[in-house]
Amino acid sequence: MAGGFVKKESLNTLFEEFKKYNYIDPALNEKYDVKRGLRNSDGTGVLAGLTQICNVHGYVINEGEKQPVDGELTFRGVNIRDLVSACNEEQRFGYEEVAYLLLFGSLPDKKQLEFFKMVLSQARTLPTDFIQDMVIKAPSKDIMNKMGRSILALYSYDDFADENTLEGELKKALYIIARMPVIMVNSYQAKIGHYDNASTYYHPLRPEESMAESILSTLRPTREYTKDEALLLDTCLMLHAEHGGGNNSTFVCRALTSSGTDAYSAYSGAIGSLKGFRHGGANIKVVQMFEEIKRGVKHWESDEEVKDFLRQIMDKKKGDGTGLIYGMGHAVYTLSDPRAVILRDSAQKLAEKEGMLDEFELLKSVERLAPEVFLEKKGDGKVVSANVDFYSGFVYRMLKIPVELYTPLFAVSRMSGWCAHRIEEFMTCSRIIRPAYKSIVKKKLYTPISER
Known part of the structure; x- marks a missing residue:
């Protein structure tokens, strides 16, 4: 690690000391009916809340037994198959339509959709010198970490970051959804320039491009892509946009929101969760x-x-x-x-x-x-x-997308779902999320340091 240096022998001593007193027998989970991972014994999730945003359906309970069925995923009641199928048949981009549906609760008409696309296009531009100061000057080997830090940094550029209103939350959501791809691509360019000694390209944004088109356009040195490529990436964005309130990153976002923290902190926390190899990684x-x-x-x-x-x-x-x-x-x-x-x-x-x-x-x-x-x-x-x-x-x-961007692309897409869930938590819940942990430590008398 950069900075101060601690001898390996010193660390090993501390590690051994830690292991003496920090083991928990897994059998105790069953004894105390602990629902590890907030899962019931049959593998289903512990019911923690209600939502109108998404339903993930993968089985039915018949006379107390779980029976497998073909999976269904619905956004605000609309089947994801129907959303993707309609866009594919009409050869049009659908992620912006999905984002609108998740945020506002209904499918937009043509006029509403065009207006929403215009708003997102206008919101893409980052604050003056943000990329130079926050990304290029402090590149990271890991794009997810850089994205999480950048979202936190946007707090400092927002005079209304702590505005505790529905209007304020929607405004922040729109800006962050629009800016996520820009942060991702520029973070990647900074990474390869600093760590990989590779050529970098910081292309200007094209306001007429969809999110999928803009990602390919700004990522590729030549800015060239086919419509089929952009449509396939758009399908990926649609599919990853949302997956219920119980998945780890969305639950993290809702738990942070329930504490009363700001939007930037909640979304950055969700990015950190998604990075894990048991989740988006x-x-x-x-x-x-x-x-x-x-x-x-x-x-x-x-x-x-x-x-x-x-x-x-x-x-x-x-x-x-x-x-x-x-x-x-x-x-x-x-x-x-x-x-x-x-x-x-x-x-x-x-x-x-x-x-x-x-x-x-x-x-x-x-x-x-x-x-x-x-x-x-x-x-x-x-x-x-x-x-x-x-x-x-x-x-x-x-699609010739670098492997370092696989999980960041997931985060770019999922931001619309996180925003919808944060706003729902903000609007409908007045209690902090606080599960319990059973203490298994017996009481001990304090021993004076001279007697230890």
């Missing part, structure tokens, strides 16, 4: 795992070779040693994750064009065979399917 893990599968399986068309490699991953002989097949399984979805299905179906056309159809077919084989390996290894009959992370990294790679 999983898409990078899928890519790393898939690269190892590509190298380790000689005959991609052989189901048995693919299954054997997946067995080795679960046996911790391959992969990152966790035994996890990343991108498979979800806390709610069982038979299918609708986002993964839509991405898989949307990706094939570009995979053919980019000469990556063989890789695409291998990825589909892993998706098809992993549940069989799970059943073979676990034997518990749990139904698992591919989640959105399974295909998103592959899609981003086809």
